Amino acid sequence: MSLVRNPFKTATLTIIWGWLIVLVLAPTLLVVLVSLMPENTGQLLGGELSLSTLWQGFLTNYGQMISPVYLSVFGHSLWIGLITTLICLLLGYPFAWMISRASPRLQPLLLLLVIIPFWTNSLIRIYALRTLIATRGLLNDVLMNLGLIDAPLRLLYTEEAVIVGLVYMLLPFMILPLYAVFEQLSRPTLEAARDLGANGLATFRHIVLPLTMPGIIAGVLLVFLPAMGMFYVSDLLGGSRHPLIGNIIKGQFLQANNWTFGAAISVMLTLVMAFLLLAYYRSVKLFKREVTL
């Protein structure tokens, strides 16, 4: 087969490789290169290039990240991302389990209800949330009519609002991978654990938790990474006081014109992603090994 000349195969592979190299590989390498530029000239690639200037650029740009000003901003943003991920996990874990245990007739409908938000415009959902929690919004109205509060609460432009917004956006991304692992979790395994004398907690710790670990890590990956970047959520719900890493990168690129530093932050974010992916693969491997034993 492979000896026969196959023009279709050649053409197909050329298109695919061409597209991915030009639009994925090259831009990624370009960003790494920009992050190593020694001085920010306001242009993409300004100044001369040599190993020593690149090293100097590395020290300047990546060093800038550990200055106290930026460290506190990064810390704050990481904190928001972590809390968001934790809340999504705590809400999504039982939720996914319950869907996987619902009657087979109901399950497709429940899943569809989880997927619909994924297909609806995220900006519009954030806008809807903003409408609800505005100082003169519906939530304050309801609370005041119920007599629970006397004066409207300030809900918008707070850190909590940003976190609520991110959870609202990203919860489906936590639920879906968790549902996938719960669906594979067989009842006989759980019953075997019970028969061997494990109580509920022990079964959870030694059977359910390890077997669902790949789903947990996949969910964390799908929530934590976007949560760092969704600058419009923090813009619309947090004002400018609770920036995410996305807001900082955007600011460096589109306002401060400090490309080199923006690129360096973005490379760091990519490294965090790589680290999480590694953890995911390791957990999948462990998972498989345990099953074959």
Next chain:
Amino acid sequence: MKASAALRWFSRCYLTLIFTLLYVPILVLIGISFNDSRNPFVWGGFSLRWYDKLLGNGNLMEAALNTLWLGVTAATLATLIGTLTATALYRYRFRGKPLLNGMLFTVMMMPDIVMAIAFLALFIALGIQLGYFSLLVSHATFCLPFVVITVYSRLTGINPQLLEAARDLGASEARAVWHVLVPALMPAIASGWLLSFTLSLDDVVISTFVTGPTFDVLPLRIYSMVRLGLKPEVNALATLLLGLSLCLLLISQLLLKEKK
């Protein structure tokens, strides 16, 4: 038995609660869009006046048309290349396959913001003017892996001997793919297209970076409008968009279900 009944009751409540939280903001927004009153939370009767106002907003309508055009073209491009990619991954052995897979996976996992600046850097390095073209290429690229996954998962359910039979009967590779594979893949191809179209309509982050002054897209226009406060015609627009994506989702679900 009692414990399991309590558990079932509890999980029913919990599911309802979470779904309510997920859907209340959207439903309220839809309600407000039909409210005649200027104060969104005082019901002033049913009216379509905001829809009327929306149609009269030339800038917004132009941005809407731009967005639809961008979505259609980007989704088509992504579907074309994505289907080819899935076919190649399924059918051929070639060097660098893991690298190809890795790149597709990276595109899917990479935070939007990182991809956005990579695209921006590329367009500036190549001297490409920001506008329709840069948006088209970026959108097609970030939709690509989703098409590949959708089509590939369907390919694995197709008997490879079908294609070999067509080849043995004298069809060229291109003919065999076009007449045997493509019809069998149609539901997945269509559903990949719909997903791409939706993703393109939804994107804010990447568009913010690669758009130019000559081509105004809807998400960015909405973004700049709502930053300044509540705009009733945005509610109307949002309702229309929600309806559109709901239709697309349902079509896609039906397509994928049909031949299972």
